[in-house]
Amino acid sequence: MCSSLFSSLSNFNSFKLQCCLFWVLIGVVSAQLSSNFYSSSCPNALSTIQSAVQSAVKNESRMGASLLRLHFHDCFVNGCDGSILLDDTTNFTGEKNAGPNANSVRGFEVIDTIKSQVENVCAGVVSCADILAVVARDSVVALGGPSWTVLLGRRDSTTASQSAANSNIPAPTLNLSQLITTFSNKGFTTQELVALSGAHTIGQARCTSFRTHIYNETNINSTFATSLQANCPFNGGDNNTSSLDKTSSTRFDNAYFTNLLSLEGVLHSDQQLFNGNNGTTDSLVSSYSSSSSTFFNDFSNAMIKMGNMSVLTGSNGEIRSNCRKTN
Numbered sequence: 001m002c003s004s005l006f007s008s009l010s011n012f013n014s015f016k017l018q019c020c021l022f023w024v025l026i027g028v029v030s031a032q033l034s035s036n037f038y039s040s041s042c043p044n045a046l047s048t049i050q051s052a053v054q055s056a057v058k059n060e061s062r063m064g065a066s067l068l069r070l071h072f073h074d075c076f077v078n079g080c081d082g083s084i085l086l087d088d089t090t091n092f093t094g095e096k097n098a099g100p101n102a103n104s105v106r107g108f109e110v111i112d113t114i115k116s117q118v119e120n121v122c123a124g125v126v127s128c129a130d131i132l133a134v135v136a137r138d139s140v141v142a143l144g145g146p147s148w149t150v151l152l153g154r155r156d157s158t159t160a161s162q163s164a165a166n167s168n169i170p171a172p173t174l175n176l177s178q179l180i181t182t183f184s185n186k187g188f189t190t191q192e193l194v195a196l197s198g199a200h201t202i203g204q205a206r207c208t209s210f211r212t213h214i215y216n217e218t219n220i221n222s223t224f225a226t227s228l229q230a231n232c233p234f235n236g237g238d239n240n241t242s243s244l245d246k247t248s249s250t251r252f253d254n255a256y257f258t259n260l261l262s263l264e265g266v267l268h269s270d271q272q273l274f275n276g277n278n279g280t281t282d283s284l285v286s287s288y289s290s291s292s293s294t295f296f297n298d299f300s301n302a303m304i305k306m307g308n309m310s311v312l313t314g315s316n317g318e319i320r321s322n323c324r325k326t327n
């Protein structure tokens with residue numbers, strides 16, 4: 001940055017150095033997340049969140065999946081800024097009623113409970129965006145998946161965008177090249193797309209999200225399609241749900257990838273990752289199916305990267321006192 005700014009002053013080496021040090025320091029002060037962000041301001045934040053996630057998942061195992069998805073749908077829409085948590089009001093349109101979220105995303109009451117518990121231990125310190133990032137990790141761990149160090153220091157948005165939610169969250173009707181483009185536009189490699197899609201090893205999808213795939217498509221095992229049709233009629237039953245991973249929908253494992261190898265992906269978009277053409281994503285699916293440690297490692301790294309998308313730091317944004325509304 002500095003070298004291009006001052007390239008015409010190339011003789012003034014010490015000036016350039018000072019300039020760069022200045023920007024590096026600003027970066028440290030305001031722009032970067034860090035793992036110890038709350039270690040003095042709220043030392044009990046992480047343990048408070050972890051116990052609350054454990055009890056929510058113990059009460060209802062699907063909740064772990066729902067909470068993980070909230071972080072994804074937050075980050076892909078103008079960054080990880082808690083925007084998905086803002087309620088619609090008469091004079092504010094948020095993201096909850098965007099197409100990919102309406103009648104689909106869930107877990108808001110659990111986030112409310114966690115936020116109030118965290119406010120009780122240190123008021124006005126921990127952002128809703130950070131709570132979502134920690135909750136996503138703790139949910140994966142609670143269901144037997146990998147752990148990773150969550151970087152912290154995000155602040156909460158004062159805005160939300162229903163139109164950005166409609167256009168930035170990938171739809172299950174996308175084909176492989178559209179999925180690759182969607183993730184590439186957000187800075188993710190094809191490998192990261194495949195690793196992150198492994199989140200569908202937990203949780204449920206509604207009939208409306210996979211009806212076309214089980215009635216009108218051929219890249220699905222016909223026995224499997226018939227079994228899903230029992231709970232997803234051609235007409236009606238839009239809200240009936242099926243597990244995204246038929247073998248272990250409440251265990252975070254690599255069975256999602258094994259399912260894809262036998263043409264048992266539930267969503268059209270899932271099966272796009274393995275389409276029998278020996279392409280890049282086919283190899284990745286095979287590799288994750290044969291090594292859960294490779295999957296866990298790549299998933300963890302991709303989650304850290306996802307959690308870093310366009311974050312608000314320093315004095316940008318705010319620390320909401322109620323995740324559902326701006327201060």
Ligand code: HEM
Nearest residue numbers: 065066069072104170171172196199203204205206209269
């Ligand atoms: C690759 C593109 C993706 C597409 C097209 C996609 C699409 C979907 C759809 C359609 C559902 C079912 C929603 C419903 O029917 O109500 C779903 C569920 C889910 N998604 Fe994705 N998703 C993608 C990537 C991701 C990523 C990257 C994550 C997290 C890292 C994720 C986590 C989940 C989870 C955990 C569920 C189950 C939620 C629950 O049971 O409440 N998805 N996804």
Ligand SMILES: *[C@@H]1O[C@H](CO)[C@@H](O)[C@H](O)[C@H]1NC(C)=O
Nearest residue numbers: 055056058059060061109110
């Ligand atoms: C437990 O889960 C059920 C749904 O299975 C839900 O209705 C209930 O509110 C949950 N209870 C708590 C304390 O979270």
Ligand SMILES: *[C@@H]1O[C@H](CO)[C@@H](O)[C@H](O)[C@H]1NC(C)=O
Nearest residue numbers: 088089090091092093158326
């Ligand atoms: C929205 O409406 C509420 C209630 O009418 C009011 O208190 C609030 O100030 C309004 N917010 C904005 C941003 O106009």
Ligand SMILES: *[C@@H]1O[C@H](CO)[C@@H](O)[C@H](O)[C@H]1NC(C)=O
Nearest residue numbers: 102103104236237238239240
């Ligand atoms: C599905 O559930 C939502 C509420 O979550 C409801 O508004 C909608 O009418 C239901 N759709 C059908 C087809 O039952």
Ligand SMILES: *[C@@H]1O[C@H](CO)[C@@H](O)[C@H](O)[C@H]1NC(C)=O
Nearest residue numbers: 173174175176177178179272
């Ligand atoms: C994917 O979908 C886009 C948009 O419908 C289309 O232009 C493209 O040809 C499709 N790609 C493949 C490989 O099917």
Ligand SMILES: *[C@@H]1O[C@H](CO)[C@@H](O)[C@H](O)[C@H]1NC(C)=O
Nearest residue numbers: 210211212213215216217234
């Ligand atoms: C399946 O394809 C037929 C013929 O193109 C179409 O009429 C029908 O609406 C499709 N059904 C679903 C569930 O996609």
Ligand SMILES: *[C@@H]1O[C@H](CO)[C@@H](O)[C@H](O)[C@H]1NC(C)=O
Nearest residue numbers: 220221222223224262263264
């Ligand atoms: C589809 O799955 C069934 C049940 O697992 C299996 O018996 C059958 O061989 C599979 N069919 C194909 C074409 O792979």
Ligand SMILES: *[C@@H]1O[C@H](CO)[C@@H](O)[C@H](O)[C@H]1NC(C)=O
Nearest residue numbers: 231232233235236237238240
């Ligand atoms: C799914 O939807 C159909 C049609 O609305 C309904 O008859 C059926 O009972 C539902 N199945 C389940 C398991 O809820």
Ligand SMILES: *[C@@H]1O[C@H](CO)[C@@H](O)[C@H](O)[C@H]1NC(C)=O
Nearest residue numbers: 275276277278279280282283
């Ligand atoms: C994929 O690779 C395998 C093993 O190298 C080969 O037998 C098969 O014909 C290939 N399939 C396609 C569609 O290229």
Ligand SMILES: *[C@@H]1O[C@H](CO)[C@@H](O)[C@H](O)[C@H]1NC(C)=O
Nearest residue numbers: 031032033151304305308309
């Ligand atoms: C997070 O993003 C910032 C700014 O884009 C970048 O400098 C930093 O290296 C990223 N950190 C991680 C862990 O991805």
